[in-house]
Structures are given as C-alpha cells and as structure tokens.
Amino acid sequence: MLDIHSHKHFGEEVIHNISPKEWNSFYERYPQQRFSVGIHPWHIQQKYLKEELSLLSDIVAHKQVFAVGETGLDKHCGVSLDLQMKSLETHVELSENNAKPLILHCVAAYNELQLLKRRLQPTQHWILHGFRGNRILAQQLLSDGFYFSIGWNFNVETIKMLPDDKLYFETDEADVSVEEVYAKAMTCRK
Ligand SMILES: [Zn+2]
Numbered sequence: 001m002l003d004i005h006s007h008k009h010f011g012e013e014v015i016h017n018i019s020p021k022e023w024n025s026f027y028e029r030y031p032q033q034r035f036s037v038g039i040h041p042w043h044i045q046q047k048y049l050k051e052e053l054s055l056l057s058d059i060v061a062h063k064q065v066f067a068v069g070e071t072g073l074d075k076h077c078g079v080s081l082d083l084q085m086k087s088l089e090t091h092v093e094l095s096e097n098n099a100k101p102l103i104l105h106c107v108a109a110y111n112e113l114q115l116l117k118r119r120l121q122p123t124q125h126w127i128l129h130g131f132r133g134n135r136i137l138a139q140q141l142l143s144d145g146f147y148f149s150i151g152w153n154f155n156v157e158t159i160k161m162l163p164d165d166k167l168y169f170e171t172d173e174a175d176v177s178v179e180e181v182y183a184k185a186m187t188c189r190k
Contacts, residue, residue, distance in 0.1 A: 003178035004149050005036065005070070005103055005129045005170035013178070015066050017103070019043065020055040027064060036067035036103050038091055041074045041084045049083065053090045060094045068095040069103030070129060076107050085112070092120055101125040103149075110137060114144050130172050135161050142166065152181050156188045 003014040010016055010033055017036045018026050026035065037059050039052055060068060071091035073084050095102040101124050106113050110133070117126060128141065129149040138148070138158045149168040150159060169182050 001169065001178055001182055003171050004067075004127065004168040005151075005172055006178075007173050008175065009171055009177075017070055020052050020059055023055075023059050027062075031064070033064060034066045035064055036069050037065050038069035038071045038103065039087055040070055041072050041079055041087070041105060042077045044079045044083055044087055046083055049087060053087065056091075057094055060098050060100065065098075065100065067101045067103050067127075068098070069127075070105045071102065072105035073109035073112055074105060074107040075109050081109070081112075085116075088116070089120075092116075092122060095124045096122055099124065101127055101147075104128050105130070110141065114141070117144055117146070127168055129170055131158070134158060138162060150181065150185050152176055152184070154185065159185050159188045 001013060003009060005017055006014050007017050010030055015034045015036050019039060020037055023037060037056060059065060068091050071088050073088060075081065091102060104126055106128055125147045127147040127149050130151045131148045132153060132155050134155055135158045138161065147166050147168060148162055149170045151170050151172045152174045169178050171178050171181060
C-alpha cells in the first residue's frame with residue numbers, strides 16, 4: 001500500500017518528502033526512491049525563496065519526483081501569508097506544467113485554499129495531507145474537488161464519510177507503518 005507522504009520511511013511503496021536543497025544528496029543515496037519535493041511553508045525565507053523555487057523548477061521534471069510539495073498555507077506560522085501564497089502559486093504552476101499531483105499542508109487557511117483552487121482550476125490532484133478536519137469542512141472541500149491524505153491522527157466522523165476514490169494514506173512524521181494507519185482508519189469506517 002502506498003504511503004503518499006513520509007519524512008521518515010524509504011522504500012518502493014513510499015513517497016519520501018524532501019526540500020529542493022536536499023534533492024542532490026537524497027537522490028544520490030536513494031536513486032530508486034520516489035520523492036515529493038517542495039518548500040514547506042514553515043521553512044520559507046524571503047531572501048532565499050526565489051533561488052529555492054528556481055532550484056525546485058529544475059528538479060520537478062525528474063522521473064523520481066512523483067509529486068510537488070509539500071507546500072501550502074499556515075496561518076499559525078511566522079511566515080507572511082503573502083510569501084506563502086507566492087510560493088504556493090509557483091508550486092501549483094510546476095504541478096500543472098509537469099502533470100504531477102500537489103501535496104498540501106493547510107492550517108487555518110482552508111478558505112484561501114478553496115478560493116485559489118476555484119480561481120486556478122487545476123487539473124492535477126490537490127491532496128490535503130494529514131487531514132484532521134471535521135465533516136462539515138470535509139464536505140466543503142469535497143465539493144471543490146480536493147483529495148485527502150489521512151495519517152495516524154484523524155477525525156473519526158470525517159473518515160466515515162470520505163469516498164474511497166478521494167482518499168490517500170500517509171505516515172508523515174510518525175514511526176508507524178502505512179498499513180497500521182490504514183487499518184486504524186478502516187476500523188472507524190466499519
Ligand atoms: Zn509532512
């Protein structure tokens with residue numbers, strides 16, 4: 001079973017998440033690994049953003065890069081929302097131009113994300129990673145065509161209503177396997 005987003009695990013069934021700066025050393029060590037590459041909103045630094053985005057644009061087309069991200073919006077971090085939005089929009093462009101899905105981190109900015117998706121009308125899957133929102137929020141996001149990646153912690157009521165074809169599973173920072181995450185989620189779906 002595919003682990004769509006992990007910072008810890010490696011292996012055939014894992015998409016290992018790294019930043020553009022990490023690409024060279026990780027690809028050298030793990031040439032068979034599937035990666036997602038992006039600039040986490042927490043780690044945006046204004047003076048390096050342009051350089052890092054251009055580095056990202058050189059990497060994204062690589063065959064071992066399976067997704068763009070994680071990127072996204074987080075109102076509870078110290079980085080200005082303008083800067084986060086600028087970074088996110090470039091990730092979206094790279095996702096569309098390279099036909100690779102987008103892995104999204106979102107904290108307290110779902111409205112902004114929904115408006116952006118409506119404006120840009122992307123063709124690629126926009127996957128909300130580590131989704132823990134309630135079912136009302138999930139319903140709104142479903143109607144905007146978002147996909148959901150579920151990790152070890154999730155909202156039990158939400159997992160009951162999400163359709164199979166909108167669901168991915170991940171381990172993120174957790175030490176559990178994706179099979180354990182899946183098994184936990186499935187117990188709630190019964
Ligand atoms: Zn993550």
